[in-house]
Amino acid sequence: ITAGPTYEAIDPVRGITNRSSGKMGYAIAQAAREAGAQVTLISGPVALPCPRGVQRIGVQSAQDMLQAAQPAAESADIFIAAAAVADWRVANAAAHKLKKDGSGQAPALEFAENPDILATIARSPRAQAGQLYCVGFAAESENLESYAKAKRERKGVPLLVGNIGPATFGQDDNALLLVDAQGSRELPRASKRQLAQQLL
Numbered sequence: 001i002t003a004g005p006t007y008e009a010i011d012p013v014r015g016i017t018n019r020s021s022g023k024m025g026y027a028i029a030q031a032a033r034e035a036g037a038q039v040t041l042i043s044g045p046v047a048l049p050c051p052r053g054v055q056r057i058g059v060q061s062a063q064d065m066l067q068a069a070q071p072a073a074e075s076a077d078i079f080i081a082a083a084a085v086a087d088w089r090v091a092n093a094a095a096h097k098l099k100k101d102g103s104g105q106a107p108a109l110e111f112a113e114n115p116d117i118l119a120t121i122a123r124s125p126r127a128q129a130g131q132l133y134c135v136g137f138a139a140e141s142e143n144l145e146s147y148a149k150a151k152r153e154r155k156g157v158p159l160l161v162g163n164i165g166p167a168t169f170g171q172d173d174n175a176l177l178l179v180d181a182q183g184s185r186e187l188p189r190a191s192k193r194q195l196a197q198q199l200l
């Protein structure tokens, strides 16, 4: 299970991240553990305790998250990508703190696209052979059903879980829309803990 935001460094003291709290991914990790699974939680920087019995691997950037997820997925039955992965990283990150040079000019940041962790794992031989069931999330702000259906196809996963980003980031409750090959089904607003149990 991936969870939380990623953090993309600009220099050693600054970076770019997003408002994911990690609560949904952590709730899924806890529910999976309680259901008897052996759980590896690959987590970006969040302020949450690791659920009891769960193995947590802490990461910062999307590239770190991919590097941790690939070997973990090799021996897993299910991969759930709940993380809010940064789409872009800073391509010209500085080795030392950027300083004002007195010119009044802000430094120019260049961006490079991050690897798509979910799509990469969904294309792996074990996933393609049906030995690894991949679940993606979609954080949208509108048109949830049509965007979630399109994202399921694009990522090549059997199950895509849609939610409205601004209505869930940081909250203790959420509402989910499950989209698979059979159609879609809503899990109405409830605590993330309850939704995680229903999802599993």
Ligand code: CTP
Binding pocket: 002, 062, 081, 082, 083, 084, 085, 086, 087, 114, 115, 116, 117, 118, 119, 135, 136, 137, 138, 139, 140, 151
């Ligand atoms: N995801 C990922 N690696 C990325 C980007 C996204 O693994 N580099 C995963 C997320 O964990 C989630 C799913 O892909 O399970 C969809 O993430 P989302 O941010 O909603 O979609 P994007 O692929 O970024 O598409 P867009 O920004 O166009 O909506």
